[in-house]
Amino acid sequence: GEEVAQTPKHLVRGEGQKAKLYCAPIKGHSYVFWYQQVLKNEFKFLISFQNENVFDETGMPKERFSAKCLPNSPCSLEIQATKLEDSAVYFCASSPPFQGSNQPQHFGDGTRLSIL
Amino acid sequence: QKEVEQNSGPLSVPEGAIASLNCTYSDRGSQSFFWYRQYSGKSPELIMFIYSNGDKEDGRFTAQLNKASQYVSLLIRDSQPSDSATYLCAVNLWDYKLSFGAGTTVTVRA
Numbered sequence: 001g002e003e004v005a006q007t008p009k010h011l012v013r014g015e016g017q018k019a020k021l022y023c024a025p026i027k028g029h030s031y032v033f034w035y036q037q038v039l040k041n042e043f044k045f046l047i048s049f050q051n052e053n054v055f056d057e058t059g060m061p062k063e064r065f066s067a068k069c070l071p072n073s074p075c076s077l078e079i080q081a082t083k084l085e086d087s088a089v090y091f092c093a094s095s096p097p098f099q100g101s102n103q104p105q106h107f108g109d110g111t112r113l114s115i116l
Numbered sequence: 117q118k119e120v121e122q123n124s125g126p127l128s129v130p131e132g133a134i135a136s137l138n139c140t141y142s143d144r145g146s147q148s149f150f151w152y153r154q155y156s157g158k159s160p161e162l163i164m165f166i167y168s169n170g171d172k173e174d175g176r177f178t179a180q181l182n183k184a185s186q187y188v189s190l191l192i193r194d195s196q197p198s199d200s201a202t203y204l205c206a207v208n209l210w211d212y213k214l215s216f217g218a219g220t221t222v223t224v225r226a
Contacts, residue, residue: 045214091159102167104162108159
């Protein structure tokens with residue numbers, strides 16, 4: 001597709017439950033990124049993929065967070081045993097293959113995760 | 117020191133004026149520089165990107181990059197009420213992930 005598609009738009013979970021978010025990148029884009037936006041504007045990088053392979057996972061809280069990008073499926077971000085502090089908007093972004101310089105990332109509409 | 121710093125704002129300008137947004141970054145290895153616009157409750161929307169020193173113009177927007185000073189700016193000419201939003205400066209290194217500034221909220225007064 002021509003847009004990064006994220007589902008669901010909103011997700012409400014009780015503390016300790018599992019949450020799973022999905023992202024379909026723009027067709028032809030080979031990089032996928034997940035960011036967490038807490039408070040008003042603070043973006044935190046979580047993880048990136050080059051096609052199905054993890055490219056950079058330095059931002060992931062590994063104890064409870066996991067992510068995958070499998071062929072012919074939307075990418076996913078899963079949070080086990082959610083905590084109140086996981087409440088945030090999770091954005092997925094995709095970008096075309098590297099062409100001598102970093103390509104702009106295009107963002108989806110985000111998933112607002114609320115932990116009660 | 118934060119990796120990317122922006123003038124905190126909020127910035128209020130009258131309609132038709134020029135809005136000037138500033139951003140500095142700490143890592144001299146930074147390669148690419150982006151300005152995103154984010155309306156409240158919405159996703160970041162790419163406005164401009166710049167890779168080389170100098171100016172880059174696109175319609176009413178001009179991005180300026182000075183790598184020696186580690187400084188990137190965005191000018192919005194003939195500001196319109198629809199330009200009222202938060203503007204995010206983002207920078208990336210060889211590892212492609214974006215480091216964002218805290219954003220500058222711009223309000224254009226009609």
